[in-house]
Amino acid sequence: MNHEAVTVIGMGSMGRALAEAFRAAGHPTTVWNRSPAKAADLVARGAVRAETVADAIAASPLIVVCVLDHDAMYTTLAADEAALAGRTVVNLGSGSPEQAREAAVWAARLGAAYVDGAIMSTPPGIGRPESMLLYSGDAAAFARHVDTLRALGDPLDLGPDAGVASLYDTALLGVMWATLTGWLHGSAVVGADGVKAADFTPIANRWPAHAVTGFIGHYAAQVDAGAYPGDDATLDVHLATMDHLVHASRDRGVDTALPELYRAYTERAITAGHGADGYARVIEGLRG
Amino acid sequence: MNHEAVTVIGMGSMGRALAEAFRAAGHPTTVWNRSPAKAADLVARGAVRAETVADAIAASPLIVVCVLDHDAMYTTLAADEAALAGRTVVNLGSGSPEQAREAAVWAARLGAAYVDGAIMSTPPGIGRPESMLLYSGDAAAFARHVDTLRALGDPLDLGPDAGVASLYDTALLGVMWATLTGWLHGSAVVGADGVKAADFTPIANRWPAHAVTGFIGHYAAQVDAGAYPGDDATLDVHLATMDHLVHASRDRGVDTALPELYRAYTERAITAGHGADGYARVIEGLRG
Numbered sequence: 001m002n003h004e005a006v007t008v009i010g011m012g013s014m015g016r017a018l019a020e021a022f023r024a025a026g027h028p029t030t031v032w033n034r035s036p037a038k039a040a041d042l043v044a045r046g047a048v049r050a051e052t053v054a055d056a057i058a059a060s061p062l063i064v065v066c067v068l069d070h071d072a073m074y075t076t077l078a079a080d081e082a083a084l085a086g087r088t089v090v091n092l093g094s095g096s097p098e099q100a101r102e103a104a105v106w107a108a109r110l111g112a113a114y115v116d117g118a119i120m121s122t123p124p125g126i127g128r129p130e131s132m133l134l135y136s137g138d139a140a141a142f143a144r145h146v147d148t149l150r151a152l153g154d155p156l157d158l159g160p161d162a163g164v165a166s167l168y169d170t171a172l173l174g175v176m177w178a179t180l181t182g183w184l185h186g187s188a189v190v191g192a193d194g195v196k197a198a199d200f201t202p203i204a205n206r207w208p209a210h211a212v213t214g215f216i217g218h219y220a221a222q223v224d225a226g227a228y229p230g231d232d233a234t235l236d237v238h239l240a241t242m243d244h245l246v247h248a249s250r251d252r253g254v255d256t257a258l259p260e261l262y263r264a265y266t267e268r269a270i271t272a273g274h275g276a277d278g279y280a281r282v283i284e285g286l287r288g
Numbered sequence: 289m290n291h292e293a294v295t296v297i298g299m300g301s302m303g304r305a306l307a308e309a310f311r312a313a314g315h316p317t318t319v320w321n322r323s324p325a326k327a328a329d330l331v332a333r334g335a336v337r338a339e340t341v342a343d344a345i346a347a348s349p350l351i352v353v354c355v356l357d358h359d360a361m362y363t364t365l366a367a368d369e370a371a372l373a374g375r376t377v378v379n380l381g382s383g384s385p386e387q388a389r390e391a392a393v394w395a396a397r398l399g400a401a402y403v404d405g406a407i408m409s410t411p412p413g414i415g416r417p418e419s420m421l422l423y424s425g426d427a428a429a430f431a432r433h434v435d436t437l438r439a440l441g442d443p444l445d446l447g448p449d450a451g452v453a454s455l456y457d458t459a460l461l462g463v464m465w466a467t468l469t470g471w472l473h474g475s476a477v478v479g480a481d482g483v484k485a486a487d488f489t490p491i492a493n494r495w496p497a498h499a500v501t502g503f504i505g506h507y508a509a510q511v512d513a514g515a516y517p518g519d520d521a522t523l524d525v526h527l528a529t530m531d532h533l534v535h536a537s538r539d540r541g542v543d544t545a546l547p548e549l550y551r552a553y554t555e556r557a558i559t560a561g562h563g564a565d566g567y568a569r570v571i572e573g574l575r576g
């Protein structure tokens with residue numbers, strides 16, 4: 001295997017994890033950071049510290065950027081922007097879909113390829129094959145570098161629109177917050193009757209793994225079809241059981257805003273005449 | 289293996305699935321329903337239809353009840369309540385924790401053992417070892433019948449408080465609704481930019497399985513300890529990234545109430561001085 005050279009710009013905890021994963025996979029790895037001391041460990045293990053951004057860019061056809069935001073990326077690369085011509089910038093820092101699309105235009109103007117990415121892992125997960133990294137943007141550049149990027153975790157190709165990786169990122173975090181908040185609420189409800197979170201949680205974790213993800217897979221086709229047959233449970237049935245949770249929460253002095261919110265979505269769909277539909281119908285009320 | 293006789297009262301779609309699972313596992317199975325026709329298929333396969341509730345009770349030491357609610361259970365069993373003495377009633381219908389605790393008192397008065405249960409599966413999942421059924425109540429009775437109950441799916445013992453199975457049931461449904469609603473919201477956000485739910489969903493389903501359940505397992509110990517070190521991501525960091533989702537939703541005309549709700553919980557905890565804590569700290573604001 002030909003080990004492509006790669007440059008990592010930004011040595012926060014995530015940038016260091018990225019550089020270490022490239023280095024450990026055998027890629028000649030050049031690193032740059034505003035404060036050079038951050039790279040000391042990596043350099044001791046064989047990475048090369050570039051003295052300047054210009055040197056960092058010159059060292060590799062693939063420039064992976066992991067700095068605070070898009071402004072920090074532009075400011076850093078401005079030191080030798082023209083040298084990006086013919087290279088690929090993979091931006092793994094955070095930003096909005098709109099910022100990613102602007103960055104693709106910026107890169108094109110410089111003759112560089114731009115791929116935007118999102119890391120669905122904490123730094124210790126970098127380099128593990130089960131960790132997901134999402135990429136979207138220049139398709140040819142992604143194809144050229146995907147074997148190198150595989151050193152970071154499983155690289156998922158979300159297509160040529162540079163904004164999509166970032167959009168998935170924020171939407172997936174939303175699923176996470178919703179799930180975490182639902183679990184915390186459930187833990188508060190059972191906790192009020194003396195149940196430990198350590199007892200409730202293995203069951204709560206087993207339930208989504210074996211049931212909820214199955215429902216979601218089934219409902220995805222309904223969402224795309226715009227038809228939501230209530231073949232498992234109808235909104236009418238959901239509403240009645242949601243009332244049990246609202247009451248059980250209130251009786252225990254536990255905040256009811258979360259169950260009242262999805263109860264309201266459910267009731268709104270029922271009022272619109274969809275009580276015999278399944279839960280996926282709720283998306284129609286969420287959309288603009 | 290000695291195949292204990294079992295009676296199933298209530299032949300809705302779930303009651304029929306329960307009786308069929310007992311029958312298929314080799315248990316002499318007696319069934320009763322207000323409308324006898326509902327049991328015809330089961331009887332054709334070898335179950336015995338009791339003519340009266342009294343016959344149904346007399347047939348087995350284990351009486352599994354799956355009727356609409358607690359009132360329907362009392363009304364049905366009233367036909368020969370005294371015959372319940374020395375038997376075990378396992379109630380798999382729906383109801384509140386308080387109703388389950390009342391039922392335990394009712395059964396004790398009759399000299400019967402009471403176990404309350406919750407079925408975390410749809411009827412087609414009954415009989416599969418990965419399906420979870422939750423039980424709480426009379427510990428000796430549960431131990432006596434657990435091998436029979438295993439025919440329905442994995443029987444989980446939640447201890448002697450009859451109310452706990454029902455409380456887990458409603459709390460777990462809450463985790464499900466929160467997760468489903470979060471996934472529908474995420475699907476609406478990416479859908480606004482043309483991404484199909486069928487493309488988003490496999491990634492959304494993989495993300496909880498490999499990451500979110502890990503966080504939850506880690507946070508459960510924090511909830512029980514009442515200490516929430518922000519060792520992965522702090523509430524301050526969560527708040528900033530939640531703002532991205534609120535904005536991305538609003539820009540796309542997608543309802544923002546769900547992200548605004550957990551954003552408000554997060555902000556409340558930060559305002560109370562816990563910005564450096566992790567997300568599990570939010571439970572303190574949910575509790576009464």
Ligand SMILES: [Ca+2]
Nearest residue numbers: 093094117118
């Ligand atoms: Ca990104």
Ligand SMILES: [Ca+2]
Nearest residue numbers: 381382405406
């Ligand atoms: Ca129940």
